[in-house]
Amino acid sequence: MDRSWILRIVLAAALALPAMSVMAAGVGLVKTSKGSVTILRNGKQLPAPVGTSIEAADTIVTGKDGSAGITFVDNSRMALGPGSRLAIDRFDFDQKTHEGRFDSTLKRGTLSAVSGKLAKHSPKAMTVRTRSTILAVRGTEFLVSTR
Amino acid sequence: MRRRIPRLLFALLVAGLLGACATSRDTIVLLPKDDGSTGAIAASRGDAEILLDTAYASARPRLLGSKLKRDTADREKLDKRFGAALSAMPPPPKSFVVYFLSGSDDFTEESKTAITSLMDELKQRPSPEVTVIGHTDKVGGDEQNDALSLQRAGRMRELLVGMGVPPGSIESAGRGSREPLVDTAEGVDEPRNRRVEVNVR
Numbered sequence: 015m016d017r018s019w020i021l022r023i024v025l026a027a028a029l030a031l032p033a034m035s036v037m038a039a040g041v042g043l044v045k046t047s048k049g050s051v052t053i054l055r056n057g058k059q060l061p062a063p064v065g066t067s068i069e070a071a072d073t074i075v076t077g078k079d080g081s082a083g084i085t086f087v088d089n090s091r092m093a094l095g096p097g098s099r100l101a102i103d104r105f106d107f108d109q110k111t112h113e114g115r116f117d118s119t120l121k122r123g124t125l126s127a128v129s130g131k132l133a134k135h136s137p138k139a140m141t142v143r144t145r146s147t148i149l150a151v152r153g154t155e156f157l158v159s160t161r
Numbered sequence: 162m163r164r165r166i167p168r169l170l171f172a173l174l175v176a177g178l179l180g181a182c183a184t185s186r187d188t189i190v191l192l193p194k195d196d197g198s199t200g201a202i203a204a205s206r207g208d209a210e211i212l213l214d215t216a217y218a219s220a221r222p223r224l225l226g227s228k229l230k231r232d233t234a235d236r237e238k239l240d241k242r243f244g245a246a247l248s249a250m251p252p253p254p255k256s257f258v259v260y261f262l263s264g265s266d267d268f269t270e271e272s273k274t275a276i277t278s279l280m281d282e283l284k285q286r287p288s289p290e291v292t293v294i295g296h297t298d299k300v301g302g303d304e305q306n307d308a309l310s311l312q313r314a315g316r317m318r319e320l321l322v323g324m325g326v327p328p329g330s331i332e333s334a335g336r337g338s339r340e341p342l343v344d345t346a347e348g349v350d351e352p353r354n355r356r357v358e359v360n361v362r
Contacts, residue, residue, distance in 0.1 A: 045251035045287050065288040081249035085290075085362050089254055095246035126246040128253070129200070144187045146206055146222040147229065153200030155192040156213075157243050 040067030041105040042086040046093070050077025070105040074098075076123065090116060090130035090140070098123025103143075107132055119143040125158045127151075188242075190219040190234045204229055254362040255282055258342075259317065261355040264300065266312045269352075280324060282361055290362045291326060293317045293333035296340060298354040299347050303337055310335030317357045 044051070044066040051062045054073040060066075062074065068084055076082055076098045083093040088107045094100055099121040106114035112135035120142060129151045133140040137152040144160040193199045193216035201214040207227035211220055219234040240247075257279045259272045268276065283289050295314030297306040314333040322328055341354045 043288055043290065046249045048249065081245045083249040083251040085251050085254075089362065091251050091253070093246045093249035093251070095243060095249070098246075124243050124246045126243055126250050128250070144189075146187050147189060147220070148205050149189060150203040150205070151200075152202060154194050155200070156202055157188070157190040157192060157239065157246070159186075159188045159242060161186040 040069045040087075041102070041107070042068035042084045044068065044082060045085050046081070046083035048081045049079035049096070051075070051080050051082045052077075068102065070102055073101040073121075086116070086130060088112070088114070088116070088130040088132045090132065091128045092118075093126045095124035095126075098125065100125060111135075114139060116140045117143070120158050120160050121145075122160060126155075127158070128155045129153050187222055188219060188234070189213065189221075190217060190239060192216065252286070254360055257282075257359045257361070259357045259359065260352060261313055261357070263298075263350060263352075263355065264309070266309070266316045268316070276320070279359055279361070283321075283324065283326065286361060289326065289330065291321055291331045292360045292362075293321070293331060294358045294360075295333070295335040296342070296354060296356050296358070297338045298349065298351045299338045299341065299345055300350050301338075306337040307335055310337050313355075313357050317359060 044062050044064055047062055047064050052075045053060045053062045053066065053068070054075060055069065055071070062082065068074070074082060074084070074094060076094045076096055078096050080096055081094060083091070085091050086105070092100065101119045101121060103117040103119055105116050107116070108114055112131045114132050116132050116139060125142070127142065129140055133151050133153050138150060140151040142149045142151065142158055144158060149156070149158065189202065189204050191199060191202050191213040199214065199216045201212055203210055203212050204220040206222055206229050209228050211229050211231050213220055217234045217236065219232045220229045221232060222228070223230050257275050259275050260269045261267060262269055293314045295310035295312070295317070297309045314335050318331055318333050321331055338354065341351070342356065343351050343353045345351045345354070
């Protein structure tokens, strides 16, 4: 079989593709990052550009001009608007059984979220907290804001 | 001293009201899915729990006490308040299927379209993560098919690495003939089962 067409597609794509960072063994990955976006990890504040790995126990912080989007390994997705602070309190996910837990707290700002395999597997597996309220996410897309 | 007690009570009352106001700013809204259906969210505060299960149903803590108020969100206000968060949302994962010639790790000519769209999708996604799962039809033994499915996944992996996806962002596996797309009897040469499934996140 003539394989030259595959090579042509690959070369064309390779030239156009921006540099991509290697995924670390985290629970999620920053996919969009605009303005000031940082992560609080072990008392340190780290910049969080696209490609930054998110770990359980991280807090994601956006500045007044910032916004950030994250995909998690269970295919959950979360995005923060400006002036937001989201703490990942717990994240466990079994790739094979889809069992586990995803708890987070929106401490400030706006959150847009889409649940993934964890919530699909068990309606008790995913929660989002604010100062006043606890959400048990059965599915799928929702918004939360807190001041 | 006697005069101060009412003042203290007043101060405590004001502080209590302010505290209640501070928590009253929370808003929770359930959105419809892309296909128009809606899921559900249970919102609880103390002993109060309400279920949001219709599009744009919202919950807000009441000013006083520990109750939650059920409402329907104003969509214009939502766009204003959540616009930045909504537009920062990464796209949903997407799947592609690429087919192979019988007993080989060569792509079929028809798979050109799927490979082209896969490449286009990868170009649009920042920092994509890819899973590659190879499969075979039911011709041949398990051992042979396990090896062939891995070989097919490997071909796709090479292609992805060739276009700049870092090897660390690709997970690949072979499932042999155990997970057919179309269930057939043993020994059946089913083209739709000779495939690699690629998922891009």
